[in-house]
Amino acid sequence: NAGVTQTPKFQVLKTGQSMTLQCAQDMNHEYMSWYRQDPGMGLRLIHYSVGAGITDQGEVPNGYNVSRSTTEDFPLRLLSAAPSQTSVYFCATGMGASNEKLFFGSGTQLSVL
């Protein structure tokens, strides 16, 4: 069981470039989400999905796009990278019940120059 797999682990982009961060899970979780972690800010929710074909915005969605065509995958797209998007990105999944924990991927460290 791989759990939650994120790729790549590290990425450097130039301003204006686009890229996709991948997240895959093999736990059959309905809920998947993307967080960004910035120094002194904790983790902030970017986008989330409660099932295939259903996505919604979190606290900081601007500049990011998501889709959920399968239960297993939830990619995060940066359409035109900006230095403000330099951060560590985490994918997190769960069963969807309010008392349930989240399962996190190992993170992607992104630098935008």
Add this chain to the structure above:
Amino acid sequence: AQKVTQAQTEISVVEKEDVTLDCVYETRDTTYYLFWYKQPPSGELVFLIRRNSFDEQNEISGRYSWNFQKSTSSFNFTITASQVVDSAVYFCALRFGGFQKLVFGTGTRLLVSP
């Protein structure tokens, strides 16, 4: 507004000392859930404990203990006889309403020296 405050940015202790990490939360909801996660230097967040708003019973798990007090809106975490492997960033989080409504504190970095 829903909010989690971890006022301690960084704590340094020497091995075998006890250390308490503070977490204060704000919510108007009567039903909510509190969590602690650990982020070791490897980067991955690991779940430690959850507590719901109806259960104020404190919990001890090995060297870890948690003190939940609704009267002061606090959910503090104590490590007894700290070890170097406890060095990590610890996050407190509050879930209110739906599953996606999860607010994290800014984290407390714990450094345990030998």
